[in-house]
Amino acid sequence: MPTIVVDVMPKAELLDPQGKAVSGAFARLGIQDFSQVRIGKRFELTVDGEVTDAVLAEARRVAEEVLSNSVIEDVVGVSVDGAEVRA
Template sequence: MPTIVVEVMPKAEILDPQGKAVLGALGRLGKTGYSGVRIGKRFELTVDGEVTDAVLAEVRELADDMLANTVIEDVVSIEVQP
């Protein structure tokens, strides 16, 4: 069964406290060379049957209406995995 993966990230202008916490932890662990971390969300939707243009259109609609808070987040990718 194919899977559709939707990735959502905070908008660039929105503060990402989780990302800042991870960046701070990297520094405390002695890991250098990183100037930023942003944390997003990944959704995997398993499709019963074939992924058609209609199914992808529905997933795009779901991503904008339900999976992402479009005030503070962007849907950055929607891809089909076999």
């Protein structure tokens, strides 16, 4: 069954304490390749049947209105896994 993936990240101007904590852990572990870590959410929405334009539009709407908080987060991606988007 096709899956729609919605990626949500904290806004760039926010501190993201979880990401800072991971950055600190990297420093303590001697991992130096990554200068910054930010942590967001990945939602996988399973679709029964075909991913039509209407379903994709509904996914974009719920991504903005239900799955993310637009005060502190940005929806950075809505994409289809496991099936092509029907034109």
